Amino acid sequence: MSANIHETDVVIIGAGPVGLFAVFELGLLGLKTHLVDILDRPGGQCAELYPEKPIYDIPAIPVCTGQELTDKLMEQIAPFEPVFHYQEMAEKLERLPDDRWRLTTDQGVVIDATVVVVAAGGGSFVPKKPHLAGLETYEDSSVHYAVRKMDAFRDKKIVIAGGGDSALDWALNLQPLAKRVTLVHHRDGFRAAPASVERMRGLVAEGAMDFEIAQLVSLDGVDGKLGKVNIKSKTEGEGSIEADALLPFFGLTMKLGPIADFGLNLHENLIPVDTEKFESSTPTIFAIGDINTYPGKLKLILSGFHEGALMAQAAFAYCRPGERLRFQYTTSSSDLQKKLGVR
Amino acid sequence: MKVLVTDLDGKVHEIEGKSGWTLMEVIRDAGLPIKAECGGACACATCHVYVDDDWMDASGERSEEEEDMIDLALEVEDTSRLSCQIEMSDSLDGLKVRLARDAVL
Numbered sequence: 001m002s003a004n005i006h007e008t009d010v011v012i013i014g015a016g017p018v019g020l021f022a023v024f025e026l027g028l029l030g031l032k033t034h035l036v037d038i039l040d041r042p043g044g045q046c047a048e049l050y051p052e053k054p055i056y057d058i059p060a061i062p063v064c065t066g067q068e069l070t071d072k073l074m075e076q077i078a079p080f081e082p083v084f085h086y087q088e089m090a091e092k093l094e095r096l097p098d099d100r101w102r103l104t105t106d107q108g109v110v111i112d113a114t115v116v117v118v119a120a121g122g123g124s125f126v127p128k129k130p131h132l133a134g135l136e137t138y139e140d141s142s143v144h145y146a147v148r149k150m151d152a153f154r155d156k157k158i159v160i161a162g163g164g165d166s167a168l169d170w171a172l173n174l175q176p177l178a179k180r181v182t183l184v185h186h187r188d189g190f191r192a193a194p195a196s197v198e199r200m201r202g203l204v205a206e207g208a209m210d211f212e213i214a215q216l217v218s219l220d221g222v223d224g225k226l227g228k229v230n231i232k233s234k235t236e237g238e239g240s241i242e243a244d245a246l247l248p249f250f251g252l253t254m255k256l257g258p259i260a261d262f263g264l265n266l267h268e269n270l271i272p273v274d275t276e277k278f279e280s281s282t283p284t285i286f287a288i289g290d291i292n293t294y295p296g297k298l299k300l301i302l303s304g305f306h307e308g309a310l311m312a313q314a315a316f317a318y319c320r321p322g323e324r325l326r327f328q329y330t331t332s333s334s335d336l337q338k339k340l341g342v343r
Numbered sequence: 344m345k346v347l348v349t350d351l352d353g354k355v356h357e358i359e360g361k362s363g364w365t366l367m368e369v370i371r372d373a374g375l376p377i378k379a380e381c382g383g384a385c386a387c388a389t390c391h392v393y394v395d396d397d398w399m400d401a402s403g404e405r406s407e408e409e410e411d412m413i414d415l416a417l418e419v420e421d422t423s424r425l426s427c428q429i430e431m432s433d434s435l436d437g438l439k440v441r442l443a444r445d446a447v448l
Contacts, residue, residue: 191412
């Protein structure tokens, strides 16, 4: 058995607001948590979609942004020292001989836990893929949705598609070492930072880079190796760009992903749970927040908070069999206040 | 108030519009498939539709925020709009739109 297997009471899949608050409710009961999230930071949809958008329906907080809510939750759960595994996709869930669970991520992190809490919202945030015939055949070799090693693009002819910061930043960063960089975007305007756009335009003016106002149409290549990216421009018509690699940056979309293969009962990509414990049909696996469904379900953050509180009670019984759980208030309990580090 | 929505298979659905609602909400409420992942905050581009040429004027222009967000849409046309940014009103009775692939798949 590998030495770097993490042991914990509860592993939470998803570090969105509901997963974060679950750490709090579990922490008050003395349960330790690990969290796995595909993003590189906490907050889930609040971080990815709404960092600067206002949220008006958190009790007692008339308005806050997604980022502010995330920051406050992180502050609130800090005393419980949750362990975060970012940029990891929960890939495999196995039952261990002692009835605990072993969760393995796509990056090889292994976490053993008594209880699994799926707080995965709308699923994993994964790159949005352009609708191009045969795209998948190039994905291992020539089409990339992220740059892991810049050197892999040295002396390559690269087409970068998109108009946001990812597209512009990578066009600028790869330009010095690539053989040629062509940026393809549907308009002559960009949502990316103006300074990056200026730098890009400068390089294009110098002839050091190309920019096409066009859409991706199709790909040509042999044996999974890209040769050409075909484009269509409103003014210039159809054209094609010689390319060894294509980097499409059209943001992220939510996909349920490997959770679908965890052997859980699913209803339209949601996990049915009871409303006493928010437990799935598989004992010791719970689902809270947007990913679950039950009669009357509302996809609200506050509902997810409530679900987490009730889940924690049931999780305690599994993690501490035979121990009695005493219901306490944070306002008056010295035990809880010690856990919170305020006493 | 009627809205005619063409799905990915080319089938036209006549659905009931509601003044003050966004087009995205009307489509979603009618049970048609539309991802609208951010729920209507102009933060994701997964409620992408194409507005029929005849309805381009009545449906208004993209705001700057919408223009930026459409950068994340696929297969963008001149008629591309984010349906969460079109507010229904009597002047849009009979509106015709087509769902974009990235709003559904």
